[in-house]
Amino acid sequence: MSAQPYKIPVHELDATKKRVHPRFVKGKYQNIRLVSMYFLLALFLILPWIKYDNRQAILFDFADQRFYVFGLTFLPQDFYFFAFFFIISAFALFMVTVYAGRVWCGYACPQTIWTHLYQHVEKWVIGDRNKRIKFDKAPTDAKKIAKRSLIYFIWFIIALITALTFVSYVVGTQDLYFNWQSAGAIPLPNWSGMTLIFIGIFTFATYVNAGYMREHMCTHICPYGRFQSVMFDKDTLIVSYDYNRGEPRGPRKKGTHPDHLGDCIECTMCVQVCPTGIDIRDGLQVECIQCAACVDACNEIMDKVGYPRGLIRYTTERQLVENEDTKILSWRIFAYSILLAGLIGILLYTLTDRVPLEIDIRRDRNQLSSMNAQGLIENSYIVKITNKTQDKHNYTIAMEPQDGLSLQLRFNELPLDPGESYDMPVSIYGDPAVINKGQTPVTLTVTSEDGTYSVSKENIFTTQGQ
Ligand code: SF4
Ligand code: SF4
Structure with missing residues (x-):
């Protein structure tokens, strides 16, 4: 058997390949x-x-x-949750790829x-x-x-x-x-x-x-397929052919092992079962989705000829080429795990802490304030209330007490179906003899009938314009 130092070759794409008809294998x-x-x-x-x-x-x-x-x-304003979710998924995929190679491609x-x-x-x-x-x-x-x-x-x-x-x-x-x-x-x-x-x-x-x-999508279009080699290092799990053990390859009589040959009997079964039509014995290839069909096929052949299994196997470059133990527990895995756990924690916290009721207060853009017939200063607002629960609720609006200010509503209660939004016109009146001149902060609170959901928002009451 050859004992020369071996480097796993990396092969470029072959876009001229014929249609692949893989043999189905068990294992x-x-x-x-x-x-x-x-x-x-x-x-x-x-x-x-x-x-x-x-x-x-x-x-x-x-x-x-x-x-x-x-x-x-x-709602559309919550879509950052999805953006965050996709960031976490991408990071998890990156972390899995660094350690387990292309398991996503082969299995999911x-x-x-x-x-x-x-x-x-x-x-x-x-x-x-x-x-x-x-x-x-x-x-x-x-x-x-x-x-x-x-x-x-x-x-x-x-x-x-x-x-x-x-x-x-x-x-x-x-x-x-x-x-x-x-x-x-x-x-x-x-x-x-x-x-x-x-x-x-x-x-x-x-x-x-x-x-x-089929495999052309993985090799020519999918960005993950193209980038995965950048994420690989010496400790990444890959499906690889044991070149030193297998070469020189060649056919032989059943039950024999000629000294001048390695363990590969050149049966080409690993090529026949490959869904992307490559020969894993040529080295690492972008087309390899690491489905391990060639591992199962070669193991079956090894069993038949009475050689040890694992001529093609899941291994790492460190193990296969440098003959050293794979370093799984490195500082990187701790850093990645802590970062991933932190991101998932933040997502879960924001999801569970989220109140399924949304309010938004907009001032009347046409006029800062007006004076009514009773001599009170009026500010108008639109309070947008969105029921983000799966049930119908009746909502009430209240204002935090403020000397000289009073709230006037069109309806005392607002019934909203699940997912429904409503723009409720609201007015706040101020007695000019009592209230401060200029701007006064006001807080409006929207509460569901049983008090389960309650959200407050602040805005400004102003005397400007009078
Ligand atoms: S299946 Fe195994 S023995 Fe057969 S050609 Fe492939 S590597 Fe060699
Ligand atoms: S793991 Fe083997 S069978 Fe699967 S794609 Fe790679 S070379 Fe082909």
């Missing part, structure tokens, strides 16, 4: 992968059907500018999941790898057209279900599936033009992505 990592992928797929399909407080638990209602997430209502990315589904359809209709390659090369006849049509039809159905599920997060399952109209004798779903357009776009995108783009 430990593929089982974990399938559980992860189908769990996430089921979550995506089921979540829009879950109800919370008589409303779709997760609904991104863009038309009314309201997002509902399990009993929490978010929608592109991987849908490509896997589409490739399974091809396998189901045509057969395993060799049959699919032969099928591609075969001349077109009626049987080929029929099989291709069946594949395209199933792909289309999967794409349509995906698009409908996507849109149901925005439109709501109720409106999407149970709102029908009749055009003559034919019942048709009562979808707006926008809904139809988005169903069309998502169906097309899913079909093209999973049917044709």
